[in-house]
Amino acid sequence: MRDLTWQLPWRGLGLSSNLDAAESPHPYRLLAEAPGLFDFVEYSAPLSLEETRAQASLFPELWTRRGEVPVLFHPVHLNLYGPELEPAAALHALDAHARAVDSAWVGNDVGWWHAAGQPFPGYLYVTPPFSEAGVRDCAAHALHVQSYLSVPLALENPAVFARRGELHVLDFMARLHARTGLPLLLDLGHLLSYQLAAGLPLDAGLADFPLDRVIELHVAGGVVTRRGARGLYVDDHTQPVREELLALVEALVPRCPALRAVTFEGDGHPLEVALLTLRRLRRVVPAGPRPPLPLSVSTPPVPALAAESAPWALFSVGYGAAPEPGEDVEGARAETDFRLAVVAEQLDRDWPLSRLLLAGTRERLRDFTASPEFRALFESPERAPGHAFAAWSRRVLREHPDEGLAAVVSFETFLPNAWRMSAPGPGPGPGQVGLAEGVRLGGFPVDLTEAVFAARALRRHLAGRAWASEALEVSGLDSLAQVAGRPAPGPWRFVLRRKGRGLEVLTCAPSLLAGLEALARAPGAEAEVPPRVLAEGLALGLLRRG
Missing domain, CATH: 3.20.20.150 (Divalent-metal-dependent TIM barrel enzymes)
Structure with a gap:
């Protein structure tokens, strides 16, 4: 002792x-x-x-x-x-x-x-x-x-x-x-x-x-x-x-x-x-x-740990495996639902389109958390949940090729590089207007404007119905899959904004985008910025005054 x-x-x-x-x-x-x-x-x-x-x-x-x-x-x-x-x-x-x-x-x-x-x-x-x-x-x-x-x-x-x-x-x-x-x-x-x-x-x-x-x-x-x-x-x-x-x-x-x-x-x-x-x-x-x-x-002295792998069995049940006979099935399902919701929330910071398209239902999200890619996440401290999801997504697309889904996954894989490649320009001086802090511009070979819009619109729609019906009708994700399958020809220019720990993709009218691109190259005198560009850019938090 x-x-x-x-x-x-x-x-x-x-x-x-x-x-x-x-x-x-x-x-x-x-x-x-x-x-x-x-x-x-x-x-x-x-x-x-x-x-x-x-x-x-x-x-x-x-x-x-x-x-x-x-x-x-x-x-x-x-x-x-x-x-x-x-x-x-x-x-x-x-x-x-x-x-x-x-x-x-x-x-x-x-x-x-x-x-x-x-x-x-x-x-x-x-x-x-x-x-x-x-x-x-x-x-x-x-x-x-x-x-x-x-x-x-x-x-x-x-x-x-x-x-x-x-x-x-x-x-x-x-x-x-x-x-x-x-x-x-x-x-x-x-x-x-x-x-x-x-x-x-x-x-x-x-x-x-x-x-x-x-x-x-x-x-x-x-x-x-x-x-x-x-x-x-x-x-x-x-x-x-x-x-x-x-x-x-x-x-x-x-x-x-x-x-x-x-x-x-x-x-x-x-x-x-x-x-x-x-x-x-x-x-x-x-x-x-x-x-x-x-x-x-x-x-007392520290005893030895038991040799059995009970913790990993509980981990598997927590992320969707069937509990043992006689266990608290209802409680286990509630635990899995909560864990899956947390996983979805984390993935949605960096993979809002891909997650909805590839793991938008409870069953598909559980497929991810039951995958070897997810388990490997907890065998290496250098990895992050996004790495595991990217590896799982690539495997799913190899097994079930889909050009539209592949374009979306490639886009969201590319976004962190797009952020790093588009270095922030100089801040605006007195009397000038420039891009707001945390706002940059990016480009991609195909146009996913409609998919970005569809994902936001569908989230609002399904969440609103869930409040009334007490159930999230994920069958509505089919419409998003249709939109992802018809990307417009590029090149596509878009706005990137830092949001919490992730990145938010914003689409906007061509005239506003042209004005933002000009101000990204160099801040301009406020009096010389087109009034519509100035009003919309400030209202959306994309521009700032010096």
């Missing part, structure tokens, strides 16, 4: 952040609006401090203000389940990161987050089975991680779609705590996800749960949907916090004597909405210091 002792400081009420300065709520702007409304920032970031510095635009402010506003590190890419233990180099980096920012502990969902360094789409980890075998393997992961950490590892109950295993999630977490000695982080939305899946009241199992070992509570937004009599909770932090979860926070805070922090995971909430939620939580977690809490843990 390894005896560990810490003095856990009181952290109070916190707000989580993904450290993107462009996203809401910006924690430090919120504190400027309401000083003292919360006490610390809990942030998600890569294990490595160097990667975090390079990727997280809000990290410099967090770093300089960490003495004034303490932080807790809630990492991503930290496996607490899965077929392989985290490599030593990654865990050394994690410990160095936690110590550098003075994170009193590190909390993480008990799940399988990545394979070969490649995160599962949308950071949708694979939840372990709630069984003795699951407890054994998760304990091996947790003890392995803790053996490299100089701060405590807090174990967080994972989100659930499908019930797998004979244990209730609270029994599973209690046994995991007993096996490892490590403290607990209770996520109330994740708890609701299990209770709905099992058809149980929200507080079922809490009476026998070791609340005295809970050092942190999480509360976040989410959506409850129903399939017949079955309730499903989707852990979507951008949504409002449900009333029953806020009530449960109020009930649990007095029952958790070791509690050191309550965190509102408010990612995506506008500042004014986050203020309302934090004010309510502040009534439950009053401001003010409290003495440190001694925490002593005796951890």
Whole structure:
């Protein structure tokens, strides 16, 4: 046994952040609006401090203000389940990161987050089975991680779609705590996800749960949907916090004597909405210091992982394979639907036409996620989902040649190069007009104007009908296939605009395009730009004044 002792400081009420300065709520702007409304920032970031510095635009402010506003590190890419233990180099980096920012502990969902360094789409980890075998393997992961950490590892109950295993999630977490000695982080939305899946009241199992070992509570937004009599909770932090979860926070805070922090995971909430939620939580977690809490843990040696490939079997079911007989079929289908939706959303950033044409239905999207190309994505950290989709698309077109589809796939394969090849011109000076930042022009041998229009029009049409009929009638994709099969002769000129992490293709009238091309070569005096070009270009955000 390894005896560990810490003095856990009181952290109070916190707000989580993904450290993107462009996203809401910006924690430090919120504190400027309401000083003292919360006490610390809990942030998600890569294990490595160097990667975090390079990727997280809000990290410099967090770093300089960490003495004034303490932080807790809630990492991503930290496996607490899965077929392989985290490599030593990654865990050394994690410990160095936690110590550098003075994170009193590190909390993480008990799940399988990545394979070969490649995160599962949308950071949708694979939840372990709630069984003795699951407890054994998760304990091996947790003890392995803790053996490299100089701060405590807090174990967080994972989100659930499908019930797998004979244990209730609270029994599973209690046994995991007993096996490892490590403290607990209770996520109330994740708890609701299990209770709905099992058809149980929200507080079922809490009476026998070791609340005295809970050092942190999480509360976040989410959506409850129903399939017949079955309730499903989707852990979507951008949504409002449900009333029953806020009530449960109020009930649990007095029952958790070791509690050191309550965190509102408010990612995506506008500042004014986050203020309302934090004010309510502040009534439950009053401001003010409290003495440190001694925490002593005796951890056993790290056991070996089981040899069976249960995690990969769960991965396959999560992405569309049939579950084993007797398993939660309805929950497994709901999980697959959600995972497929996340995959589609990611692909649509770079492949909006090709994805609709080649994987526009649930069955075709599942064909992609069941393919060797998708599986290979998680065997090499250098690859990205778009690489896997491109390889799968090429194979599909080899097996089923289609000139129209081939033209669309070639176009979307070419777009990143078109962006790089069309370097931005000089910015407009005083009294001048030029292309807006993030806007460039491109060209292609065939004209896909109609296909670009058809994809947008069809998405609007099918989404509108789905709101009324409660079903997405994907049979309507047939019209898009017809349009893709009749590209006009080129050459074709189009507008490219940076949109989030992807590129947006815009088509426009020839007169506007000619004006944009002239201004791409050199900004022009505003008085000399044709009035229609100026008005349309400014209205569409394609032009800017100096």
